[in-house]
Amino acid sequence: MCIAAPAQIIEINDNVAVVDFGGVRQSAKLDLVEDVEVGRYVLVHSGYAIEVLSDQEAKESLEAWEELLKTLDEEEN
Amino acid sequence: MKNLSKKIVERIENIARPVKIMHVCGSHEHTVMQHGIRSLIPKEVEVVAGPGCPVCCVPSIEVDECLYLARNGVTIATFGDMLRVPGTTGTLADAKAEGADVRIVYGVNNAVEIAKKIDKEIVFMAAGFETTAPTTASEIVAGPPENLSFISCHRLIPPALRFLIESGEVNLNALIEPGHVSTIIGTKPYHEFSEKYGIPQVVAGFNPFDILIAIYMILKQLDDGKAVVQNEYKRAVREEGNIKAQKLMDEVFYIKDKEWRGFPEIPDSTYELRDEFSSANARERFDIQVEQGEKVPTGCICGPILRGVSRPEECALFKTQCNPMNPIGACMVSKEGTCNIAYRYGSAF
Numbered sequence: 001m002c003i004a005a006p007a008q009i010i011e012i013n014d015n016v017a018v019v020d021f022g023g024v025r026q027s028a029k030l031d032l033v034e035d036v037e038v039g040r041y042v043l044v045h046s047g048y049a050i051e052v053l054s055d056q057e058a059k060e061s062l063e064a065w066e067e068l069l070k071t072l073d074e075e076e077n
Numbered sequence: 078m079k080n081l082s083k084k085i086v087e088r089i090e091n092i093a094r095p096v097k098i099m100h101v102c103g104s105h106e107h108t109v110m111q112h113g114i115r116s117l118i119p120k121e122v123e124v125v126a127g128p129g130c131p132v133c134c135v136p137s138i139e140v141d142e143c144l145y146l147a148r149n150g151v152t153i154a155t156f157g158d159m160l161r162v163p164g165t166t167g168t169l170a171d172a173k174a175e176g177a178d179v180r181i182v183y184g185v186n187n188a189v190e191i192a193k194k195i196d197k198e199i200v201f202m203a204a205g206f207e208t209t210a211p212t213t214a215s216e217i218v219a220g221p222p223e224n225l226s227f228i229s230c231h232r233l234i235p236p237a238l239r240f241l242i243e244s245g246e247v248n249l250n251a252l253i254e255p256g257h258v259s260t261i262i263g264t265k266p267y268h269e270f271s272e273k274y275g276i277p278q279v280v281a282g283f284n285p286f287d288i289l290i291a292i293y294m295i296l297k298q299l300d301d302g303k304a305v306v307q308n309e310y311k312r313a314v315r316e317e318g319n320i321k322a323q324k325l326m327d328e329v330f331y332i333k334d335k336e337w338r339g340f341p342e343i344p345d346s347t348y349e350l351r352d353e354f355s356s357a358n359a360r361e362r363f364d365i366q367v368e369q370g371e372k373v374p375t376g377c378i379c380g381p382i383l384r385g386v387s388r389p390e391e392c393a394l395f396k397t398q399c400n401p402m403n404p405i406g407a408c409m410v411s412k413e414g415t416c417n418i419a420y421r422y423g424s425a426f
Contacts, residue, residue, distance in 0.1 A: 001131050001156065001413055002208035002257040003104055004313075029186055031215040032322045043260060043313050046156075046205075047184030048212045051260050051319055057312035065081055065286045068309070069088075072290075072297065 004045035006053055009038050019044060085289040086117055092300045093119040097248060098292060099241070099385050101127040101234060102255035103413025104283045110422035112285040118292060125247065127385040128237055129255065130413040131205045132158040134337045134383065135230045140164030141367040142228055143202045146359065147177035152195065154180040154188035155202035158411040161404055165372040169202075185216050192225035200359040204230040208257040210348055211322035214329040217350070217357050226359040229330065229348050232337060234258050235266040236346035242274050247385045251295040253288070254280040256310045263318025267306045275304040282310040329354055336371070338407055339380030379406035382415050389419040396420060 007019035007028065019028045019042065028044045030036055033052050041057075042049035100106065106126040109115060115124055128134050141164040147153045153169060160170040160179065173179040180199075182188050188201040203213040210231040217227065234255060241247055254267055259280045270276045277298035281291035291309050298304060308314055330348035337343055350358040359365070373380065376394045381387035389395045389408070399405040401417055408414035412421075 001158065001205055001411065002102065002255060004208065004257045004260070006313075029184075029212075029215070031219070032211050032319060032325070034321055043257075045208055045257060046212055047186050048215070050208065050211070050257070050322065051313055051315075053312060062081060062286075064312070065290060068290060069081075069084060072294065073088075075297075 002045065004043045004050060006041050007044050008041050009036060012036065012038060017042070017049065019049070081286060082117070082289060085286065085293055089118050089122065089289070089293050089296060092296045093122050094296065094299060095121040096250045096296070096299060097123045097125055098251045098253060098295055099125045099127045099247060099249040100129060100253035100255070100281075101238065102129040102253075102258070103411065103415075103418070104257075105129065105253060105255065105281065105288060106415055106418050107413065108283050108285055108288050110418050114285060114288055117289070122292065122296065124292070125249065125385045126382075126415045127241060127247075128337065128339070128383045130408070130411050130415070131209070131232055132156070132162055132411040133379065133407040133414045134232055134339070135159070135162055135204055135407070136336050136338045137164045137371055138336075138367055138369065139228065139230045140169070141166060142360070142365050143169060143200070144172055145365050145367055146200055146363060147172040147179055148175070150197070151363070152178040152180060152191070152197060152199040153202055154182045154191055154199055156204060157181045158413070159202055159204055161410045162407050163374065163405075165368065165370075185212050188225060189216055189221055192222040195224070197224060199225050201225065201227050202230060203227050206232055206234055206255070206258050207261045207326070210330065211261060211319070211325050214322075214325040217329045217354055218325060221357055226357050226362045227350065228359045229350055231330070231348040233332070233346050233348065235262070236343050237337065237340070238267075238270060240340065240343045240346070241384065242270060242276065249385070250276065251299070252276055252278045253291050253295070254278055254306075256280060256282045256287075256313060259308075259310065259314045259318065261319050261322050264306050264308055264314065264316050265318075271304045271306055277304045278306045280306070280308045280310050280314050282313065337383070338371070339383035374405045377406040379408045379416070382408050389416040392416070
């Protein structure tokens with residue numbers, strides 16, 4: 001039930017945003033987050049943005065995991 | 078992608094040791110089962126599912142409270158999964174079939190919208206862990222419509238972890254912490270488990286790589302003789318969590334001892350509305366008459382499954398009488414329930 005997905009803010013009207021989940025658009029309330037603006041990525045849970053993500057963080061990337069693994073390996077040495 | 082999994086699994090194999098790693102998140106169990114993670118890693122590295130589904134953890138008495146209201150003319154709004162969770166006198170789906178007004182909503186904001194449109198009392202059954210509790214809090218602070226009140230079934234993860242560790246029933250050695258609960262509460266509430274009990278912990282995301290890396294990070298901590306809290310899910314979890322959401326929860330709720338399905342009373346483990354908001358508390362607004370005591374369906378082992386002691390395959394009802402179309406126990410109801418997931422993805426055991 002704690003499912004949440006990253007989405008990009010397309011427009012903001014008061015405390016409600018229209019967010020884009022890679023093609024699917026829904027509204028998300030902004031009462032739980034600060035410093036949001038159009039274009040930013042948020043993590044959306046049950047109709048509410050629960051965290052603001054940096055653009056880079058929002059994109060799950062293989063490089064990010066590779067990087068993490070590299071860091072862990074370096075700790076080892 | 079294959080290469081990355083291979084790289085992580087090789088590292089896991091190099092430092093594998095007998096260990097019991099518990100996660101407490103339905104979405105983690107989903108990833109583990111869907112991607113066959115248990116079959117990818119050495120057998121001695123055991124990944125155990127704990128009480129990770131807030132729907133499954135709602136005890137029958139709280140379902141009974143909502144059934145009582147529904148059967149006495151009050152509209153109930155709640156998340157879809159709650160409809161089939163058994164109380165002692167049926168489910169909310171049964172009440173709906175009998176003619177009660179039970180509405181499925183995606184979020185608490187939908188309950189607010191419904192309340193504005195109807196001319197009768199409506200109660201939002203607020204289930205969920207710390208991920209969901211701030212959404213309820215935000216609507217209560219905003220001043221909900223007068224005909225809307227709330228039954229808080231919100232439950233807190235760290236007290237359940239403390240209970241599981243102290244009970245010693247599962248004998249867990251390490252924890253994978255839930256990503257989106259941690260988005261709200263941050264990583265600090267977990268520190269006591271590493272410091273006091275020497276338990277390595279990793280906050281993890283929901284991709285199979287997240288889980289595999291978290292397992293590797295835990296094994297590496299054990300290999301290095303460390304027990305700390307590490308954050309693998311930095312893209313969504315800050316150390317301090319979401320402070321605005323935490324403040325809203327503090328403003329609206331106080332913390333109360335309460336039973337969970339499959340558990341006795343867990344100290345400091347649930348949220349109840351503060352006195353300032355008693356007018357929005359359905360337990361204050363209505364004289365709800367329910368009988369105490371949990372009624373477990375004969376043969377159902379949801380309790381031990383929620384505590385991480387048993388697996389669905391050990392239940393005589395699993396796949397014989399209990400299935401997602403006809404769930405007997407709460408863990409078969411939700412797509413986040415351990416039994417439901419085991420039914421859909423088979424078992425790696």
